[in-house]
Amino acid sequence: MDLSIAGILALDGLTNGAVYALLALATVLLFAVTRVIFIPQGEFVAFGALTLALLQAGKVPGTVWFLLALAIAAAVSDVYNGVRHHQPAARIGKQVLRTLGVPVVVSLIALWAAPRGFPLVVQALLTLALVTPFGTLIYRLAYEKLADASVLVLLIVSVGVHFALVGLGLYFFGAEGFRNPSFWSERFSAGPLTLNGQTVIIFAASLALIVLLWLYFEKTLSGKALRATAVNRLGARLMGISSNHAGRLAFTMAAFIGALSGLLIGPTTTIFYDSGFIIGLKGFVAAVFAGLSSYPLALVGALAVGLLESFGSFWASAFKEVIVFSSILPVLLWRSLRDPHGEEH
Amino acid sequence: MKFTRTLVTAAVTLLAAGAALADINIGVSLSLTGPGSGLGIPMQNQFKLFPKEIAGEKVNLIVLDDASDPGKGVSNARRFVTEDKVDLIIGSSLTPVAGAMTPVATEAKTVQLAASPVGGDSPWLFRLPQGNDVMAYAMVEHMKKQKVKSIGFLGYTDAYGELWLKAITPLAEKAGMKIVAAERFARTDTSVTPQALKLVSSNPDAILVVASGSGAAMPQMALTERGYKGKIYQTHAAATADLMRIGGKAVEGTYVVSGPAMVGHQLPDGHPSKKAAIDFFTSYEKNFGPPNQFAGHSYDAAIALNKAVPIALKKGKPGTPEFRAGLREAFETMGRTVFAHGVMNWTKDDHWGYTNETGVMLKVADGKFVVEK
Numbered sequence A: 001m002d003l004s005i006a007g008i009l010a011l012d013g014l015t016n017g018a019v020y021a022l023l024a025l026a027t028v029l030l031f032a033v034t035r036v037i038f039i040p041q042g043e044f045v046a047f048g049a050l051t052l053a054l055l056q057a058g059k060v061p062g063t064v065w066f067l068l069a070l071a072i073a074a075a076v077s078d079v080y081n082g083v084r085h086h087q088p089a090a091r092i093g094k095q096v097l098r099t100l101g102v103p104v105v106v107s108l109i110a111l112w113a114a115p116r117g118f119p120l121v122v123q124a125l126l127t128l129a130l131v132t133p134f135g136t137l138i139y140r141l142a143y144e145k146l147a148d149a150s151v152l153v154l155l156i157v158s159v160g161v162h163f164a165l166v167g168l169g170l171y172f173f174g175a176e177g178f179r180n181p182s183f184w185s186e187r188f189s190a191g192p193l194t195l196n197g198q199t200v201i202i203f204a205a206s207l208a209l210i211v212l213l214w215l216y217f218e219k220t221l222s223g224k225a226l227r228a229t230a231v232n233r234l235g236a237r238l239m240g241i242s243s244n245h246a247g248r249l250a251f252t253m254a255a256f257i258g259a260l261s262g263l264l265i266g267p268t269t270t271i272f273y274d275s276g277f278i279i280g281l282k283g284f285v286a287a288v289f290a291g292l293s294s295y296p297l298a299l300v301g302a303l304a305v306g307l308l309e310s311f312g313s314f315w316a317s318a319f320k321e322v323i324v325f326s327s328i329l330p331v332l333l334w335r336s337l338r339d340p341h342g343e344e345h
Numbered sequence B: 001m002k003f004t005r006t007l008v009t010a011a012v013t014l015l016a017a018g019a020a021l022a023d024i025n026i027g028v029s030l031s032l033t034g035p036g037s038g039l040g041i042p043m044q045n046q047f048k049l050f051p052k053e054i055a056g057e058k059v060n061l062i063v064l065d066d067a068s069d070p071g072k073g074v075s076n077a078r079r080f081v082t083e084d085k086v087d088l089i090i091g092s093s094l095t096p097v098a099g100a101m102t103p104v105a106t107e108a109k110t111v112q113l114a115a116s117p118v119g120g121d122s123p124w125l126f127r128l129p130q131g132n133d134v135m136a137y138a139m140v141e142h143m144k145k146q147k148v149k150s151i152g153f154l155g156y157t158d159a160y161g162e163l164w165l166k167a168i169t170p171l172a173e174k175a176g177m178k179i180v181a182a183e184r185f186a187r188t189d190t191s192v193t194p195q196a197l198k199l200v201s202s203n204p205d206a207i208l209v210v211a212s213g214s215g216a217a218m219p220q221m222a223l224t225e226r227g228y229k230g231k232i233y234q235t236h237a238a239a240t241a242d243l244m245r246i247g248g249k250a251v252e253g254t255y256v257v258s259g260p261a262m263v264g265h266q267l268p269d270g271h272p273s274k275k276a277a278i279d280f281f282t283s284y285e286k287n288f289g290p291p292n293q294f295a296g297h298s299y300d301a302a303i304a305l306n307k308a309v310p311i312a313l314k315k316g317k318p319g320t321p322e323f324r325a326g327l328r329e330a331f332e333t334m335g336r337t338v339f340a341h342g343v344m345n346w347t348k349d350d351h352w353g354y355t356n357e358t359g360v361m362l363k364v365a366d367g368k369f370v371v372e373k
Helices: A003-034 A041-056 A062-084 A089-116 A120-146 A151-173 A197-219 A221-231 A233-238 A243-265 A275-289 A295-315 A317-326 A328-338 B002-020 B037-047 B070-082 B095-107 B132-145 B159-174 B193-202 B213-225 B242-251 B260-266 B274-288 B293-313 B321-333
Strands: A187-190 A193-196 B024-030 B057-065 B088-091 B111-114 B125-127 B150-156 B178-185 B206-210 B231-234 B255-258 B337-339 B342-344 B360-365 B368-371
Touching: A003 A041, A003 A193, A003 A197, A003 A221, A003 A243, A003 A275, A003 A295, A003 B193, A041 A062, A041 A089, A041 A120, A041 A151, A041 A243, A041 A275, A062 A089, A062 A120, A062 A151, A089 A120, A120 A151, A120 A243, A151 A275, A193 A197, A197 A221, A197 A243, A197 A295, A221 A233, A221 A243, A233 A243, A243 A275, A275 A295, A275 A317, A275 A328, A295 A317, A295 B193, A317 A328, A317 B178, A317 B193, B024 B037, B024 B070, B037 B057, B037 B213, B037 B274, B037 B293, B057 B070, B057 B293, B070 B088, B070 B095, B088 B095, B095 B111, B095 B125, B095 B159, B111 B321, B132 B159, B132 B231, B132 B255, B132 B360, B150 B159, B150 B193, B150 B213, B159 B178, B159 B206, B178 B193, B193 B213, B206 B213, B213 B231, B213 B242, B242 B360, B255 B260, B260 B274, B260 B293, B260 B360, B260 B368, B274 B293, B274 B337, B293 B321, B293 B337
Parallel strands: B024 B057, B024 B088, B088 B111, B111 B125, B150 B178, B150 B206, B206 B231, B231 B255
Antiparallel strands: A187 A193, B255 B360, B337 B342, B360 B368
């Protein structure tokens, strides 16, 4: 191996690592705010990439109908809750309207726009609008009622949600994979390194999102409220911060990050309906590296996973996954030695 | 009075009909979900066109999903032999799953028609696909003509990849070629750049990519991106339109080995499989769109049964051990049978059956497969 090969490998590893970083951030965010270890995070990646692929083909993606179905289910639960708590009809109506509003409008736009073949950027925005509401809806339907259950119960629910989403993914998108067109196909050469436009976009988008998240948590009131919930749910609730609202917000952000990752990674590789799981799992390894609590460490962990993967495939491609996933063991050992685990909060 | 008589007549006719039609039950286990679903779903489509009756006996297909999971395949096979008392098991479309099912079928003395090139020497196991060595033979012959001296290998980290490596290594060595690098990747990998780097730096004359369906394009794109200029070969699992759909320009000029089923129209008129291949291709395309290699195995299963069932019926009624044993004997003795995928000749000692002349080399030209002359 010489320097040029090492350079290419490092660039490849960092590119993948940047995407893992986004997923690791989302995983940390969700765990901090809701204590949910969200295994299906990768499914948002696949849903994002494949929804765009179907829009590119001029077809209506199954996610449109799924979004409508989830929204209607959430609306029904709104009505049920309202009636049970003897709320006035006007208030129930308003709540239902709020639940259905965005998903129905987005679905209608998607139905109208799908066969018309809009430019790639418009379709990408539409994809983000389609996949992002899944976060809130999945949280409401699967997790909200269990918000106070143990981490283990929430994890078990995550496994169920993961299998449900993978199965639906097969139904929506079929068994074969898709590859999206590049958002920017410019190529830059620097010696042996070739940087293509998509790589630049991946770095730029990841960086921008990380900075935005930092600004959001440090500078805005609702960001601070989320952090407060993360530190102490009960205390935050006593201060008038709705933990339900915090959960919904966190899931919406996670779904957005997942869909964006899908759009970023879609042009660089073939995405299958079940590709999300292994990608999300690598983000999860990075998040574990950060003890599911620190954003900067998650970023470092994700880049490390990317590099490890890239150099691992070069030296011993048959054992690549072994290398990547075994790397979690020393981290766990170090973590458990550093702060012996007490009871869970 | 009249009503009672009608009822009795109806009952008697029904009974008689039931006795005449002791149904042939066939258990089909396919990977309809999971990583192998791209292979299982076309097979399931083709099974919708399966004959409803063979030699006057009604045929029941019991299709179960094995989720690309060997454990699930085993429990499907158990269900077939204990609950459904099937006369024949077809499946699975994935090598690891089919391999796991074999001991169950063998123990129950039930013929298993595997739709994947699975190894092992069970007397009850017959394969519908061409063995990898038959395909590797055609490929190595082609490489000889192209004066290839060194080969790089880039394959799946699973049984399919390993079996290909095992099949081609001795043939290549015999032809004086050397495998200079062997790299693996997984279908879900987001990047194969590192493996491509390593292969390109060892600069072989040809690189063999062992992957299936739409997963076959990504490794090849990584190779071209790294500036590989040599020849690229793909296996019969990649002989689908998905290769071009995903790969576009990057897969132009690729050599793909395939069974004759996929290219019926292009075969020379003397080719024995031409008629069956065209029939399979047009009927599938009319109903479900473009087929793949695996749908052809479903088609061939019907051909095999049409020939074997009448022979087996002489041994016993469907549902009995005699009939099951008869089926095995029939497969072993029915001799030369023309499949859409080539000419099959199962014998007592050879449950693979295809001859070395089966594999057809294709070349991708202008986004289409063209038969190499």
